[in-house]
Amino acid sequence: GENVEQHPSTLSVQEGDSAVIKCTYSDSASNYFPWYKQELGKRPQLIIDIRSNVGEKKDQRIAVTLNKTAKHFSLHITETQPEDSAVYFCAATVSGNTPLVFGKGTRLSVIA
Amino acid sequence: GAGVSQSPSNKVTEKGKDVELRCDPISGHTALYWYRQSLGQGLEFLIYFQGNSAPDKSGLPSDRFSAERTGGSVSTLTIQRTQQEDSAVYLCASSKQGANEKLFFGSGTQLSVL
Numbered sequence: 616g617e618n619v620e621q622h623p624s625t626l627s628v629q630e631g632d633s634a635v636i637k638c639t640y641s642d643s644a645s646n647y648f649p650w651y652k653q654e655l656g657k658r659p660q661l662i663i664d665i666r667s668n669v670g671e672k673k674d675q676r677i678a679v680t681l682n683k684t685a686k687h688f689s690l691h692i693t694e695t696q697p698e699d700s701a702v703y704f705c706a707a708t709v710s711g712n713t714p715l716v717f718g719k720g721t722r723l724s725v726i727a
Numbered sequence: 728g729a730g731v732s733q734s735p736s737n738k739v740t741e742k743g744k745d746v747e748l749r750c751d752p753i754s755g756h757t758a759l760y761w762y763r764q765s766l767g768q769g770l771e772f773l774i775y776f777q778g779n780s781a782p783d784k785s786g787l788p789s790d791r792f793s794a795e796r797t798g799g800s801v802s803t804l805t806i807q808r809t810q811q812e813d814s815a816v817y818l819c820a821s822s823k824q825g826a827n828e829k830l831f832f833g834s835g836t837q838l839s840v841l
Contacts, residue, residue, distance in 0.1 A: 616785065621769075647827035658818070658832040659770065666827075704770060711825020714760065714783055719769035 617642040619707050621718025628695050629726050636721045638705035639687040645707040648681060648688045649715070654701045662703075663690070695725045729753065731833035733819050739839045740809055748804040748836045750819030758822045759802050760830065761794060765815040773817075776802065777825060809840045 618641040628634045640648075649664035665672045665679045665688065672679050676695075681688040688707075692699055706717045732751040740746050752759050761773040772786035776796045787793070791809075796802040806813055816837050820830040 649829075651830075658834050659830075660832070661829045664829075706770075708826045711758070711827040712777060712780070713826060714772050714775040714786065715826040715830065716772060717762070717770040 617645060617707055617709065617713070617716040619705060619716050619718040621705050621721060623721060624719065625722045625724070627724045627726060630695060630697060632695055634692045634695055634699070634723055634725075636690045636703055636705070636723070637687060638689070638707075638718050639685075640707040641686070642707070642709055643683075643686060644709045645686075646710070647708050647715075648679070649706050650677075650679060650690050651704045651706065651717075652701045653704065653720075659704060692723075695723075697725050697727050699723060700725045731819055731821050731831050733817075733833035733836050735836060736834065737837045737839075739841065741841055742811060743808055745805065745807045746809055746838065748806075748817050748819075748838070750802045750804070750821075750833060752800065752802070752819070752821030753831055754800075756821035756823055756831075757799065758825050759796060760820045760822075760826075761802070761804050762818045762820065763815045764818055764835070768815075770818065773804070775826065806838075809838075811840050814838055814840045 646667035651659040653659040678691045702720045708715045757778045759776040763771045775783040791807045794804045816835040818835045819833045
C-alpha cells in the first residue's frame with residue numbers, strides 16, 4: 616500500500632519568513648495530494664490540494680508543488696504569521712476507492 | 728449545516744473492557760473513515776467505508792478492533808479487551824464520495840485506558 620514520509624517533524628520560523636514542508640510517497644499511481652492543518656485541540660482541516668495533472672497550485676500565501684517523477688510534493692507558506700502555527704499533514708491516495716494515507720505531520724511554530 | 732459528530736468526546740475505561748465509539752457523518756456523504764491519532768503522532772488509517780462496497784479494513788491494528796456502518800450512515804468502532812496502547816484520539820471523517828476529495832473530520836473521541 617501507499618506510504619507517505621514527511622519532513623521535517625518540527626519547524627520554527629520567524630514571522631514573515633517562508634516555511635517549506637516536504638513529503639514523499641511510494642505508490643507511483645497516487646494522483647491526489649491534499650494538505651491538512653490541525654491547530655492545537657482542533658480537528659484537521661483541508662487547506663489546499665493538488666492533483667497529478669498539475670505541477671503547482673497556489674492560494675494566497677500557500678502553494679503546493681508536485682514532482683511526479685521524483686514522487687514528492689511540498690507545501691510552501693510565505694510571509695508566515697503566528698496564526699500559521701499548527702501541525703500540518705500531507706496525504707496521498709491512488710483514487711477515491713483507496714484510503715487517504717497521511718504523513719506523520721510537521722509542527723510549525725511561527726515566532727513573533 | 729451539521730458537521731461530523733462523534734460520541735463520546737471522552738472515554739475512560741479499564742484495561743480489558745470493551746468500548747464503542749460512534750460517528751455520525753454529514754448527511755449524504757457516502758464515504759466514512761476512521762483514523763487514530765496518538766499523542767504527538769500522525770493520523771493512522773484504521774478503516775474506510777465507501778458506499779455499498781466492502782470496507783477497507785487494512786489499517787486495523789489487531790482483531791480486537793472492528794467497525795460497522797449501518798444503513799450507510801452511522802458508524803461504530805468497537806475495541807474489545809482494551810489495552811493501554813489503545814489510548815489515543817479516534818477521529819472519524821466523511822466525504823461526499825471518496826478519498827480523493829475534501830474530508831470533513833469530527834472532533835474525535837479521546838480514549839484513555841487505565
